[in-house]
Amino acid sequence: EVRVEDDRTGLSIETLKRAFADNLFYIQGKFPEIASRNDFYMALAYTVRDRLLRRWLNTAETYTRNASRTVAYMSAEFLMGPQLGNNLINLGIYDQVNQAMKELGLDLEELLEEEEEPGLGNGGLGRLAACYLDSLATLEIPSLGYGIRYEFGIFEQDIKDGWQVEITDKWLSAGNPWELPRPEWSVEVKLGGHTEMRADEHGHFKVYWLPDKIVKGIPYDTPILGYKTNTANTLRLWKAEAVESFDFYAFDSGDYLGAVHQKTVSENISKVLYPNDNSAQGKELRLAQQIFFVSCSLKDMTRIMAGQNVPLEQFADKFVIQLNDTHPSVAIPELMRLLIDEHNMTWDQAWGITKKTFAYTNHTLLPEALERWPISLFGRMLPRHLEIIYEINNRFLDEVRMKFPDDVDRLRRMSLIDESGERYVRMAFLACVGSYSINGVAALHTELLQKDVLHDFYEMYPEKFNNKTNGITPRRFMVLSNPRLCKLLHSKIGDEWVKNLYELRKLEGFVDDPEFRHQWRQMKQEIKQDVVDYIKSTTGINVNVNSMFDIQAKRFHEYKRQHLNVLHIITLYNRIKANPNIEITPRTFLFGGKAAPGYYMAKLIIKLINSVGDIVNRDPDVRDRLKVVFLKDFSVKFAQKIYPAAELSEQISTAGKEASGTGNMKFALNGAITIGTLDGANVEILEEVGAENFFLCGLTTEEVYALKAKGYKPWEYYKKDPELKLAIDRIASGFFSHGDPNLFKPLVDHLLGNDQYMLMADYRSYIDTQDEVSQAYRDIDRWTRMSILNVARMGKFSSDRSIRDYCEDFWKIQPVKIDLKQ
Numbered sequence: 001e002v003r004v005e006d007d008r009t010g011l012s013i014e015t016l017k018r019a020f021a022d023n024l025f026y027i028q029g030k031f032p033e034i035a036s037r038n039d040f041y042m043a044l045a046y047t048v049r050d051r052l053l054r055r056w057l058n059t060a061e062t063y064t065r066n067a068s069r070t071v072a073y074m075s076a077e078f079l080m081g082p083q084l085g086n087n088l089i090n091l092g093i094y095d096q097v098n099q100a101m102k103e104l105g106l107d108l109e110e111l112l113e114e115e116e117e118p119g120l121g122n123g124g125l126g127r128l129a130a131c132y133l134d135s136l137a138t139l140e141i142p143s144l145g146y147g148i149r150y151e152f153g154i155f156e157q158d159i160k161d162g163w164q165v166e167i168t169d170k171w172l173s174a175g176n177p178w179e180l181p182r183p184e185w186s187v188e189v190k191l192g193g194h195t196e197m198r199a200d201e202h203g204h205f206k207v208y209w210l211p212d213k214i215v216k217g218i219p220y221d222t223p224i225l226g227y228k229t230n231t232a233n234t235l236r237l238w239k240a241e242a243v244e245s246f247d248f249y250a251f252d253s254g255d256y257l258g259a260v261h262q263k264t265v266s267e268n269i270s271k272v273l274y275p276n277d278n279s280a281q282g283k284e285l286r287l288a289q290q291i292f293f294v295s296c297s298l299k300d301m302t303r304i305m306a307g308q309n310v311p312l313e314q315f316a317d318k319f320v321i322q323l324n325d326t327h328p329s330v331a332i333p334e335l336m337r338l339l340i341d342e343h344n345m346t347w348d349q350a351w352g353i354t355k356k357t358f359a360y361t362n363h364t365l366l367p368e369a370l371e372r373w374p375i376s377l378f379g380r381m382l383p384r385h386l387e388i389i390y391e392i393n394n395r396f397l398d399e400v401r402m403k404f405p406d407d408v409d410r411l412r413r414m415s416l417i418d419e420s421g422e423r424y425v426r427m428a429f430l431a432c433v434g435s436y437s438i439n440g441v442a443a444l445h446t447e448l449l450q451k452d453v454l455h456d457f458y459e460m461y462p463e464k465f466n467n468k469t470n471g472i473t474p475r476r477f478m479v480l481s482n483p484r485l486c487k488l489l490h491s492k493i494g495d496e497w498v499k500n501l502y503e504l505r506k507l508e509g510f511v512d513d514p515e516f517r518h519q520w521r522q523m524k525q526e527i528k529q530d531v532v533d534y535i536k537s538t539t540g541i542n543v544n545v546n547s548m549f550d551i552q553a554k555r556f557h558e559y560k561r562q563h564l565n566v567l568h569i570i571t572l573y574n575r576i577k578a579n580p581n582i583e584i585t586p587r588t589f590l591f592g593g594k595a596a597p598g599y600y601m602a603k604l605i606i607k608l609i610n611s612v613g614d615i616v617n618r619d620p621d622v623r624d625r626l627k628v629v630f631l632k633d634f635s636v637k638f639a640q641k642i643y644p645a646a647e648l649s650e651q652i653s654t655a656g657k658e659a660s661g662t663g664n665m666k667f668a669l670n671g672a673i674t675i676g677t678l679d680g681a682n683v684e685i686l687e688e689v690g691a692e693n694f695f696l697c698g699l700t701t702e703e704v705y706a707l708k709a710k711g712y713k714p715w716e717y718y719k720k721d722p723e724l725k726l727a728i729d730r731i732a733s734g735f736f737s738h739g740d741p742n743l744f745k746p747l748v749d750h751l752l753g754n755d756q757y758m759l760m761a762d763y764r765s766y767i768d769t770q771d772e773v774s775q776a777y778r779d780i781d782r783w784t785r786m787s788i789l790n791v792a793r794m795g796k797f798s799s800d801r802s803i804r805d806y807c808e809d810f811w812k813i814q815p816v817k818i819d820l821k822q
């Protein structure tokens with residue numbers, strides 16, 4: 001019997017080659033001779049997409065037929081990273097495709113490099129959403145991601161004269177082969193205008209919302225394939241477009257240009273991602289983005305239910321909506337409005353459904369990141385929602401009064417409306433009242449939410465609170481990004497660990513095997529060499545491959561304290577200057593990360609790193625023992641290159657400030673040892689790997705609070721610690737700024753003035769711990785053991801574990817198997 005593989009699904013090398021050539025010709029319209037690298041990339045991407053469409057359609061069909069209970073993960077950000085490599089891994093065809101490309105004279109690595117990643121997120125929160133989608137699909141959980149298809153994602157970062165410069169991100173300019181537009185499922189969203197009470201046809205009074213603007217949302221779907229399963233879930237992102245007829249009607253006085261202008265205004269809604277991480281500014285467009293994607297998504301859910309003949313009364317049985325922070329929390333009044341105004345439910349009926357539908361994840365304790373909308377702005381854009389929020393608030397405050405009689409101050413504190421000055425809607429409080437579950441993202445973070453930020457709500461609804469420690473997907477952050485480590489693991493413990501990360505524990509059995517430790521070091525060395533070559537070719541800087549790779553890669557924020565790391569570098573430099581022959585463990589300090597464009601201090605810290613690098617890297621006294629490199633334009637794609645090379649992972653936020661952190665997990669999973677404070681998930685990492693395999697430094701949260709309470713005087717630390725004083729003085733004197741003492745003055749003033757994030761208090765502990773790190777690194781065997789044990793004990797931090805916890809604790813959703821038959 002002769003069997004011919006289908007060109008769209010076949011997985012043999014011959015078929016892959018044929019399909020690739022076919023897509024190059026018929027989709028890109030090119031012969032190989034004239035094809036660009038992007039043409040080749042696109043041809044391969046379509047070849048891979050063809051191979052997952054069957055799974056995608058079967059998954060959708062199965063969910064529809066079973067009317068399966070589904071998670072809707074609502075998030076303003078999804079930081080997906082490049083898709084091609086991940087899909088090759090999850091389809092299990094990486095090696096075949098690699099071979100097929102080789103036989104065509106192409107290099108898969110190069111083609112993977114070609115992909116522009118969709119940078120539709122700022123950092124941790126958006127990347128977490130992406131890891132969760134991977135785990136949901138891998139665990140075969142019916143789920144949908146809902147968000148915004150920003151035309152411009154997070155800006156591209158360039159460095160000019162040491163300063164960050166932002167360049168717009170044009171990720172769509174070469175086309176996006178991974179998405180399918182679904183215009184037939186477009187929906188309309190109302191904005192602005194006013195409300196009126198009117199009698200309906202039965203003489204009942206009802207509220208009518210008469211908007212002054214309508215925007216259309218068009219869904220773009222991306223398949224999210226699970227790892228070696230048949231499940232392919234959907235990420236559905238909304239693009240805003242003008243509703244032509246409406247706008248032309250509104251401008252029917254012949255104002256053609258005015259109408260076209262309105263069109264641009266509508267399309268602006270999904271134009272650009274706000275590049276702020278942990279700081280909320282009450283911007284009108286941002287609120288428009290939130291209601292836009294939330295309203296589109298809720299209407300999409302009602303459409304899905306109608307298609308499955310599930311009545312809306314069963315909304316909460318069909319969907320659980322996970323709110324990724326407060327950004328989608330207008331979904332609460334929007335669902336109320338849909339059920340009451342558009343589907344004629346009573347308030348109590350609608351509220352009963354709403355309270356069973358939503359679950360809220362909080363991602364930050366920083367007060368400036370808690371979203372509040374000025375009432376005036378909110379009422380102008382969402383007049384009906386504001387009325388609904390007032391009503392929710394009235395009923396809620398009655399409940400509070402009932403539980404805590406005669407406690408006026410509590411009512412004032414808990415009101416959904418902040419009335420202390422200009423009036424605001426407090427979105428986190430709205431999310432708490434409208435959700436049946438409230439979770440933090442690491443044990444310490446949840447504890448602090450309960451004690452502090454949401455303490456009143458914890459007293460009111462203790463049963464709603466729970467912790468869900470974050471996790472990361474080992475598919476992207478190991479299998480795809482660290483093939484060398486995977487190969488070594490494979491030879492010792494197989495690869496069960498990819499689906500059950502606790503399996504890494506088996507590595508502990510090899511930690512005393514000198515041959516294994518040797519292989520481990522060899523492997524790290526090879527990875528480091530790749531990064532050395534990369535740095536040489538992109539920056540011209542020579543890095544010593546035998547130096548310790550000490551890395552801090554994350555968004556720039558004062559609470560993350562990249563400048564504490566800089567104070568350590570300057571301290572080492574000062575020691576060398578005082579005694580050029582001093583024994584020093586050679587280190588390469590690598591930094592990566594973006595600063596919010598309007599965050600002056602964060603940008604000044606980037607400038608400081610580059611300025612210190614300019615001096616240290618060129619000083620002959622240093623003799624290449626220290627190198628400081630700023631790696632520009634940190635992204636998911638770039639992160640995948642960097643984590644595997646790390647030996648020391650810097651996780652040094654002020655205790656009580658970093659909700660969880662997930663970079664900390666990515667580094668440790670790839671064999672880096674952490675130097676860190678007792679903050680966020682560091683606490684749990686330390687617990688898992690053991691104190692002897694973790695470098696702990698700094699104040700605890702309680703100590704931070706206590707010190708603040710008794711009156712913190714940063715100046716005293718500066719005066720008393722000569723090394724600290726020398727380090728600060730070097731910056732203040734203009735030593736790193738061509739003699740200009742003004743450049744870094746704002747930074748120095750901050751540190752010696754109020755030092756909100758307590759760098760001065762933590763400096764000595766940090767430096768002493770770094771000295772221990774240097775000692776430990778000199779003992780190669782000790783260091784290697786620590787590295788192996790870090791990897792072996794990272795099982796808990798798989799996002800599969802997080803997602804299982806969500807499913808079992810409160811989503812109450814079970815896996816649904818997908819058959820691959822036609």
Ligand code: 26V
Nearest residue numbers: 124125276278279280363441658659660661662
């Ligand atoms: C707030 C805003 C305000 C409006 C403008 C856009 C914007 C974007 C993000 C945010 C809040 C971001 C909060 C956040 O990213 N938190 C991080 O969440 C990670 C995942 O849970 C966690 O690991 C980090 O510790 C936490 O900082």
